[in-house]
Amino acid sequence: MKIGIVGAGPGGSLLAWHAATAGAAVTIFDPSHPREKPCGGGLTGKALALLPPAPADDPLPARFVDSCFFEEEAASFVRLRLARPVAIASRAELDAWLLRRACAAGARHCPERVAHVDADGGLRTTRGVSHHFDVIVGADGAGSLVRRTLLSPTPPERLTMAAGWFARGASDMHIRFASDLGGYLWLFPRRDHVCVGICAPLRRVPTRQLLDRLESEVRRSFPALADGEPYAHTIPSPSAHASSVLEIAGPRWALVGDAAALADPITGEGIYPALQSAALLAEALLDGGSAAHYPRRLLESLGAEMLKAAALRDRFYAAGFTRRMITYAARSAAIREVLADLVLGEQGYLGLKRRLLRAAPRFALESAASVFRSAS
Secondary structure, eight states, rough: OOOEEEEEEHHHHHHHHHHHHTTTTTEEESOOOSHHHHHHHOHHHHHHHHSOOOOOSSSOOEOOOOEEEEEEEEEEEEEEEEEEEEEEHHHHHHHHHHHHHEEEEEOOOOOOOOEETTTTEEETTSSSSSEEOSSSEEETTTTTTTHHHOOOOGGGGGGEEEEEEEEEEEOOOOEEETTTTEEEEEEOSSSSSSSEEEEEETTTSHHHHHHHHHHHHHHHHHHGGOOOOEEEEEEOOOOOOOOHHTTEEETTEEGGGGTTSSSOTTTTOOOHHHHHHHHHHHHHHHSOOOSSSHHHHHIIIIIIHHHHHHHHHHTOOOOHHHHHHHHHHHOHHHHHHHHHHHHHHOOOOOOOOOHHHHHHHHHHHHHHHHHHHHHH
């Protein structure tokens, strides 16, 4: 099987690694390596489990953190201890590492920009070189050429705007909710710098206002991290309807990661969905030689959680919810455990209500004890 992959981010490179390892002839088209991407770069345990094995002489280039601060402007913060560490990586380093794994498995990297694709497997680069593949895969990000050509751009109402900068220095991992924006701010420590960022729905707040808000809060709370070259980009997510997942492939083409609009609608986290979609597409291609069954497999494995998150997003960022969540977590270890598992990706949205109901009696006892201690 001949597979042409447009884009060498996590989804594209992991798909290439799987397919090349199984003997497929894989070509990855991407002229941008090495490059940094404006992204937090967090990898949960689920994401780490999907990565190729790391050679002894080329370990995963990431920093591992085992705690996270959650904050809300009008509430006290809470610190979560994580049962397992989260990895945080520079996208330039992570993407280059994954591309090395794909090429070591036999994939070919073509550092040319793609100008045209078609649903029958045709591809042409900007240098005018034409190729033909059994399957073409769009792994080319939020502004995907493959998606625009073979499907349609992600609708604006399903886009989140992220803005920020990369700062010299060090920090703990911080997440500060901003319900008035419908989003949050973050500090993600990497190996040699800190990713400083903010996100909110695309049509809710102008990008300049997002950057101004981020800068004012960082200068007040973390002045050492206030300087950096600003960036902005969009994060695409599915809607609450299954059609937004089922549409992302045909018999001879498919989309993964941001090109498939698979970022978490609540958190914007996109690396795990990119890796999982790549693994599922590889499975579908190697099983049947076609991408036609991939969307249904994705919906069964990952899509249901995504649709639930899309349905919950507005309620999650409604006024007062995140404040109560942090207040309750500060009082109760039961709620802290739930939040920590959400950070680790080990607690899904579909079972979240049931888990909270099971934790309610313990929360009531711990909350009452906390109030009593405060009063005395």
